[in-house]
Amino acid sequence: MGLGLTSARVGKAPPRLRRTVLAATAAAAIAVTAAPASAGTSPSGAAPGWQDVVVTGSSADGAAQAVSAVGGRILASLPLVHGVAAQLPRGAALDPQWLVAPQRELRVAAATVPAGAGSSSTVRKTLGLPENGDEGRGITVAVVDTGVADVPDLAGKVSDRVDVTGTGRGDGFGHGTFMAGLIAGSGAASGGAYQGVAPGAKLVDVKVADAQGRTDLITVLRGLQWVSEHARDVQVLNLSLSSGSPLPYQIDPLTQALESLWHRGVTVVVPSGNDGPGAGTVTSPGNDPVLLTAGGLDESGTAGRGDDTVGTWSGRGPTWQGDAKPDLVAPGGHVVSLRSPGSVVDTSNPQARIGSDYFRGSGTSMATAVTAGIVADALAVAPKLRPDSVKSLFTGTAYTAAGLTRAAGAGAGGLDAARVLAAAPDWRSKPSQSQSDKDNQVVGRDAKRWAAFEKAVLDGDGVAAEAAWKALSPASRDWAARAWAQLDPAARAWAARAWAARAWAGAGDEWAARAWAARAWAARAWASDDWAARAWASDDWAARAWAARAWADVDWAARAWASEDWAARAWAARAWASDIWGARAWAWLPEA
Numbered sequence: 001m002g003l004g005l006t007s008a009r010v011g012k013a014p015p016r017l018r019r020t021v022l023a024a025t026a027a028a029a030i031a032v033t034a035a036p037a038s039a040g041t042s043p044s045g046a047a048p049g050w051q052d053v054v055v056t057g058s059s060a061d062g063a064a065q066a067v068s069a070v071g072g073r074i075l076a077s078l079p080l081v082h083g084v085a086a087q088l089p090r091g092a093a094l095d096p097q098w099l100v101a102p103q104r105e106l107r108v109a110a111a112t113v114p115a116g117a118g119s120s121s122t123v124r125k126t127l128g129l130p131e132n133g134d135e136g137r138g139i140t141v142a143v144v145d146t147g148v149a150d151v152p153d154l155a156g157k158v159s160d161r162v163d164v165t166g167t168g169r170g171d172g173f174g175h176g177t178f179m180a181g182l183i184a185g186s187g188a189a190s191g192g193a194y195q196g197v198a199p200g201a202k203l204v205d206v207k208v209a210d211a212q213g214r215t216d217l218i219t220v221l222r223g224l225q226w227v228s229e230h231a232r233d234v235q236v237l238n239l240s241l242s243s244g245s246p247l248p249y250q251i252d253p254l255t256q257a258l259e260s261l262w263h264r265g266v267t268v269v270v271p272s273g274n275d276g277p278g279a280g281t282v283t284s285p286g287n288d289p290v291l292l293t294a295g296g297l298d299e300s301g302t303a304g305r306g307d308d309t310v311g312t313w314s315g316r317g318p319t320w321q322g323d324a325k326p327d328l329v330a331p332g333g334h335v336v337s338l339r340s341p342g343s344v345v346d347t348s349n350p351q352a353r354i355g356s357d358y359f360r361g362s363g364t365s366m367a368t369a370v371t372a373g374i375v376a377d378a379l380a381v382a383p384k385l386r387p388d389s390v391k392s393l394f395t396g397t398a399y400t401a402a403g404l405t406r407a408a409g410a411g412a413g414g415l416d417a418a419r420v421l422a423a424a425p426d427w428r429s430k431p432s433q434s435q436s437d438k439d440n441q442v443v444g445r446d447a448k449r450w451a452a453f454e455k456a457v458l459d460g461d462g463v464a465a466e467a468a469w470k471a472l473s474p475a476s477r478d479w480a481a482r483a484w485a486q487l488d489p490a491a492r493a494w495a496a497r498a499w500a501a502r503a504w505a506g507a508g509d510e511w512a513a514r515a516w517a518a519r520a521w522a523a524r525a526w527a528s529d530d531w532a533a534r535a536w537a538s539d540d541w542a543a544r545a546w547a548a549r550a551w552a553d554v555d556w557a558a559r560a561w562a563s564e565d566w567a568a569r570a571w572a573a574r575a576w577a578s579d580i581w582g583a584r585a586w587a588w589l590p591e592a
Helices: 016-033 060-069 123-127 175-184 217-229 253-263 344-348 364-381 387-396 417-426 435-445 447-459 462-471 474-483 489-506 509-516 519-526 529-536 557-562 571-577 579-586
Strands: 002-005 050-056 073-078 083-089 099-102 105-110 140-145 158-163 202-207 214-216 236-238 267-271 292-298 328-331 335-338 358-361
Touching (some): 060 073, 060 083, 073 217, 123 328, 175 335, 267 364, 292 387, 335 364, 447 462
Parallel strands (some): 140 202, 292 328
Antiparallel strands (some): 050 083, 105 214, 335 358
16 A cells, blocks of 8 residues: 655745755755656646746745746745745756755555455554544544545545645545545444544545646645645644655755644654665655654554564664654554545555455555544643644653664654553653754854854954864864765765865865855854854754764865864865855756
8 A cells, every 4th residue: 555655845944054055955966866857747747848846935925036037937836835836947047045946746655555364453452542432532634645535434524625636526546545544534334443543533635646646746735835724723734755855854845844834833744654674764754853753563463562563664764864763653564444445556456455445554654644643632632732742742652662672663662542642631841952952052152153253254364264163162163073964975975076176166366255255154154143043043943954974974074174274175165155156056956
């Protein structure tokens, strides 16, 4: 069955430092690892000579103006990500302040559907829920998926529907209906045997994929934009999507839109992906450290927890940016939920049918839906819990078993609904201090020294800049050594080549003058009060963008920053982050 939709996404404009450096790293990653969908494959059907893109920056209106200025066409306004969906003439270039993410075709990924013979899931028992219940009353879950079919177990459950695909009501693929049943199915057709985990909850059907399970970046963004506009009526969002996005999560449109909803009070649950069992197989948006990421556990056909294991298909961390994921695991192997009769999944897998109303499948999509349902249950008994507290509650009450360890890919352990519901009314989250928090404190304590370093850079005084650098605390220099981006090896190599070829090729006085004038990096980023106030103190980003262990290898940055011979190498940092470099880096993006 499914683990989810494949996608990537852009979010609201981060502080200038984040945008400048991460936009450059994104250019590197895209140029090395991904090519945009061609005009013929994009579901939105860009005409020859045009390219579908998502443009984000300071505001949706500003992005629209930037697109119009180069003769582009606006497809949709996306205030959720401070941007627009657009068509640009091929070869058109926007100012580097605008991040341009190419359109991609996205598809519901198919996990193996187990044969009809064999054990079935004991989800409610494994979670510690009674055989029958009415959990989740008063809570609404948005199911952003392939649609939700009208089937008996969901009668009266769907409070609203929106179709951003233009393909009409229903679920021609069968994935969204399965998710909806795991969340809120009544179990009416099975005498309660296959009841969902939050049967008292309401659902919102946000259809973003067609009958073949296909969707695209812009369509998914439009669906999330609708949720944003109705966020007061939605408490939980289930997004069973998986993507091999080349973009860092800090600027990936998908993750940034989901973070925006999270900060507005919508608890977002996403999968770790079905690319396991190797390390580093967590996919986007499950790689975002803010969101609640569910991996999949296999119950081994019993309600007992001692034999629970992480599914071999479940994605494991760490992510390519170094974050530990998933946050926990929930039942996702051999689970039973609702058929969408006549759908692609249904007709392609008749062996997985159980009677006339149900179906069996495996994947982290299922684990995500189960987790989203328990979030609804928790909010029903503790409606004031914010998303951060919900995440802390779930990870703080998880159970462990021999097969559910962090090393095995289980995160905090297995989802324990009984403990969650018992603890929820009195839960007060007290998150442990992360490396990001420690980095924030380090840089904050050195603020005056960073300001001196900034002034020296702006004044073009290399001697003073080197002295200011050496005056920084060892912890600050260590932070800076880790700071220059968490790129994969290919992107690091590309960045090093781009820097060497483009920066030092013009290393005369003119280049040096322009490099020193990199005010976007120095004035607005490193040490200005504006940057410090917005970037380090905000919930938007924290320091995870810079938690880079990768740069400590032979490539360049950690050695350059930590070197005593700082002045000779520091030019690269300015060239990296200047608008001049950013403009050149974006020129490397393939046209299509």
